[in-house]
Amino acid sequence: MTLSVMAAALAILAVVLFLLAAQSRKRIGIPAGALVYQDLPGQPFDGKPLRSHALGICGKPDCLIRTVAGIVPVELKNASKPPARGEVYPSHMIQALTYCALVEDQIKVPAPYALVIYAGQQVRRVEFTEQRRRWLFDTIRQLELARERQTANRNHDHPARCAGCGVRSHCDQALL
Numbered sequence: 001m002t003l004s005v006m007a008a009a010l011a012i013l014a015v016v017l018f019l020l021a022a023q024s025r026k027r028i029g030i031p032a033g034a035l036v037y038q039d040l041p042g043q044p045f046d047g048k049p050l051r052s053h054a055l056g057i058c059g060k061p062d063c064l065i066r067t068v069a070g071i072v073p074v075e076l077k078n079a080s081k082p083p084a085r086g087e088v089y090p091s092h093m094i095q096a097l098t099y100c101a102l103v104e105d106q107i108k109v110p111a112p113y114a115l116v117i118y119a120g121q122q123v124r125r126v127e128f129t130e131q132r133r134r135w136l137f138d139t140i141r142q143l144e145l146a147r148e149r150q151t152a153n154r155n156h157d158h159p160a161r162c163a164g165c166g167v168r169s170h171c172d173q174a175l176l
């Protein structure tokens, strides 16, 4: 493990320990409940991927918290500047909704919402509404179709999104 990886792991561990302190959790908006899953370096148990054969998706949330309302997926993000007005970035939205769908399909427990936590303990709550559930399932279908066609068209006109995109060097539709 390189020094930078170790530093990142320790930073994540510090954040999680902070989040799991009861007082801190309450103050920053983490629900009370038992931690039942973790996928973070240095934590006591490994998270295995959650899978939904029905939806054809899988994924590993950073944490799952079992609450009285159901299981809440939690995702920690390094971005120091979360979007305005309590929103989350589109990619984080689809990730959070995907984890909710995975929890419901694999663990058979409701996932009423997910939390996306940006650096600085800025907690954003993503409700798993019926409307968003339909949008997620439709998006998954579109992805499957794009995979079959082996092509996908850009669905936005925002150069800034391309600027931060990890696959830009391979993309023939990049705006930059």
Ligand code: SF4
Pocket (backbone or CB within 6 Å): 154, 161, 162, 163, 165, 166, 167, 168, 171, 172, 173, 174, 175
């Ligand atoms: S570089 Fe391509 S894949 Fe990335 S955001 Fe832009 S259009 Fe989408």
